[in-house]
Amino acid sequence: MTRRIVAIVFIFFCTTVAWAILGSTIFYRTYETDARLEGRVASIWGASQRQSPPTASYQRVELKTTETIENGKKKVVTTRERVTTALPLESSRVEVGLDLEHRQKGLLWYSLYKVAFAGTYVFQNTTGEGQNATFTLTFPSAQAIYDDLVFTLDGRPLTSKNEKTFVMAEAPVGAGKTATLKVGYRSQGLESWRYDFGGEVAQVRDFALKMTTNFRDIDFPTNGLSPSVKRETPNGWELVWNYKNLVTGYAIGMVMPEKLQPGPLAGRISYFAPVSLFFFFFLMFIITTLRGIGLHPMNYFFLAGAFFAFHLLLAYLVDHISIHAAFAICSLVSIFLVVSYLRLVVGIRFAAVEAGIAQFIYLVLFSYAFFFKGFTGLTVTIGSILTLFVVMQMTGRIRWAEKFAQQ
Numbered sequence: 001m002t003r004r005i006v007a008i009v010f011i012f013f014c015t016t017v018a019w020a021i022l023g024s025t026i027f028y029r030t031y032e033t034d035a036r037l038e039g040r041v042a043s044i045w046g047a048s049q050r051q052s053p054p055t056a057s058y059q060r061v062e063l064k065t066t067e068t069i070e071n072g073k074k075k076v077v078t079t080r081e082r083v084t085t086a087l088p089l090e091s092s093r094v095e096v097g098l099d100l101e102h103r104q105k106g107l108l109w110y111s112l113y114k115v116a117f118a119g120t121y122v123f124q125n126t127t128g129e130g131q132n133a134t135f136t137l138t139f140p141s142a143q144a145i146y147d148d149l150v151f152t153l154d155g156r157p158l159t160s161k162n163e164k165t166f167v168m169a170e171a172p173v174g175a176g177k178t179a180t181l182k183v184g185y186r187s188q189g190l191e192s193w194r195y196d197f198g199g200e201v202a203q204v205r206d207f208a209l210k211m212t213t214n215f216r217d218i219d220f221p222t223n224g225l226s227p228s229v230k231r232e233t234p235n236g237w238e239l240v241w242n243y244k245n246l247v248t249g250y251a252i253g254m255v256m257p258e259k260l261q262p263g264p265l266a267g268r269i270s271y272f273a274p275v276s277l278f279f280f281f282f283l284m285f286i287i288t289t290l291r292g293i294g295l296h297p298m299n300y301f302f303l304a305g306a307f308f309a310f311h312l313l314l315a316y317l318v319d320h321i322s323i324h325a326a327f328a329i330c331s332l333v334s335i336f337l338v339v340s341y342l343r344l345v346v347g348i349r350f351a352a353v354e355a356g357i358a359q360f361i362y363l364v365l366f367s368y369a370f371f372f373k374g375f376t377g378l379t380v381t382i383g384s385i386l387t388l389f390v391v392m393q394m395t396g397r398i399r400w401a402e403k404f405a406q407q
């Protein structure tokens with residue numbers, strides 16, 4: 001009996017090592033290729049975007065006087081300098097539409113989105129004379145395309161100068177007058193979209209931003225402002241941020257929801273596999289001992305191989321079909337291997353009932369718990385406690401000294 005237990009423990013240890021190698025291989029395949037694929041996806045689709053409000057400024061010439069001492073005599077030097085002064089932003093009305101699309105590359109899903117941006121900004125010339133102002137809109141990302149670009153002042157299109165990272169135009173603004181700048185575009189991005197207020201700490205007056213999404217699983221970035229109003233729509237959410245006079249260094253943003261990632265999920269399931277095999281071996285050992293069924297360590301070796309086949313097939317199937325379909329196929333294959341094998345070793349009833357149900361619980365259900373983020377540990381804990389309870393009730397009247405002596 002002691003040799004048998006030692007042999008089973010050795011088989012369990014070797015399989016655990018194999019699972020650790022497989023899990024490390026999966027994570028390497030996932031994140032080694034991600035370093036290359038994310039850059040390729042961003043170059044084709046677009047990178048994450050961070051939009052700032054446009055600016056308006058004018059230049060004026062000021063005389064600057066400096067005093068120097070040459071040969072013991074004081075000398076006054078007057079120079080002309082151009083000074084740039086910003087026109088204050090009095091009001092902002094922004095609308096953003098986010099349409100999420102997921103694309104799979106390798107073992108990862110990427111959260112891509114299309115964005116429709118439109119903003120109406122009111123600047124005021126607070127000086128007593130007219131100014132020739134320069135209006136500038138900095139694009140949220142240099143690695144993106146911008147279609148349907150709108151750049152108008154008081155309803156009139158501006159003759160703009162387009163650069164790689166910004167668009168700018170000049171227009172006169174009368175003394176004490178306001179200028180209404182409208183901007184807009186359609187673009188594409190990756191993973192997150194943000195709107196900041198143009199500085200680390202900025203003052204915002206009369207601001208309103210409305211964001212609509214075509215997804216329900218919304219998430220806001222760290223150090224981000226929460227919306228003032230949330231309304232659920234048939235397709236997603238309508239979120240509104242309203243501020244009268246705000247001083248903040250935080251931004252408004254949205255982190256795109258991720259799909260269940262095949263690579264990391266398969267890796268975590270592989271690392272967890274020894275727990276499933278431990279419970280299966282433990283239950284098989286108890287049942288066969290109670291019933292006097294002689295399972296040789298070689299039988300345990302083939303059972304461990306059937307368990308390992310589940311994770312090996314899952315590792316190389318998830319990047320070709322959906323994770324749910326791959327999981328179902330691997331479960332059926334592994335259960336078929338165990339039941340068809342134990343049918344020959346012990347019998348069809350033991351193979352289909354005791355072994356089949358135990359494998360379904362400890363391999364399939366325990367592994368499927370990883371699909372429910374945040375509940376994996378609780379699920380496994382409850383399953384472990386129930387297993388302990390059942391085994392304790394089954395063996396409470398067993399005299400183990402006699403049982404081991406008989407063996």
